[in-house]
Amino acid sequence: MTCFSATNHSHAVVPVDRKQVWEALTDPDLLPRLTPLLREIRADGDVWEWHPTRLTVLGIGLAPVFTEKMTFDEPRRIDYEHSPPGTTERAGADGWYLLEDHPEGTHLEIELTMHVDLPLSRVAGPAVRGVMGSMMQRTGERFASNLLHHLGVA
Numbered sequence: 001m002t003c004f005s006a007t008n009h010s011h012a013v014v015p016v017d018r019k020q021v022w023e024a025l026t027d028p029d030l031l032p033r034l035t036p037l038l039r040e041i042r043a044d045g046d047v048w049e050w051h052p053t054r055l056t057v058l059g060i061g062l063a064p065v066f067t068e069k070m071t072f073d074e075p076r077r078i079d080y081e082h083s084p085p086g087t088t089e090r091a092g093a094d095g096w097y098l099l100e101d102h103p104e105g106t107h108l109e110i111e112l113t114m115h116v117d118l119p120l121s122r123v124a125g126p127a128v129r130g131v132m133g134s135m136m137q138r139t140g141e142r143f144a145s146n147l148l149h150h151l152g153v154a
Contacts, residue, residue, distance in 0.1 A: 001117040002119075002120055002121065004115070004116055004117075004118060005114065006132035006133045007113040008110075008112050010140055013106070013107050014107075014151065016151045016152075018099050018106040021099055021147075022075045024147060025078060025097055026074075028041040028048055030150070034146040035142075037053050037135075038051070039052060039053050046070045046071065048070050049067050049068075050068060050093070051065050057128060057132070058128060060119065060120070062091065062116065062118075064089065064116065066084070066093065067082070067083055068081065068083060068093060069082075075099060076098070079095075080096070081094050090118075094113045095111045095112040097109070110140075116132070
């Protein structure tokens with residue numbers, strides 16, 4: 001197995017109060033409805049188990065489940081760190097959300113790094129990272145659109 005990673009960093013001004021954005025980003029029942037490729041989140045306090053839909057990367061099918069340790073600094077920052085509960089998980093994520101007041105609403109900044117173990121050679125790295133980056137970009141765009149729609153500003 002080889003671990004491949006890709007990172008997406010984005011930011012935007014969301015034209016609503018920071019509290020509304022915070023509530024959406026910290027709701028484990030709502031997030032799967034906003035996030036393409038995410039089927040379910042099972043939350044147990046600050047430990048969230050993420051259940052994506054089945055994915056295919058370069059012909060390899062994955063149905064990963066990964067565990068994240070969530071750290072909430074309300075209403076400013078959410079950090080998440082891959083934290084498997086004593087088991088090996090083939091996928092995980094690390095990153096953060098930063099929410100700041102802005103004259104037009106809330107400045108939202110997001111950084112997400114996805115990691116996935118695949119039975120491929122390191123030589124496949126550029127292709128795998130390209131697929132991962134493209135998938136993350138499209139997912140982020142749909143997430144942004146869905147979040148705005150949920151907040152009533154789409």
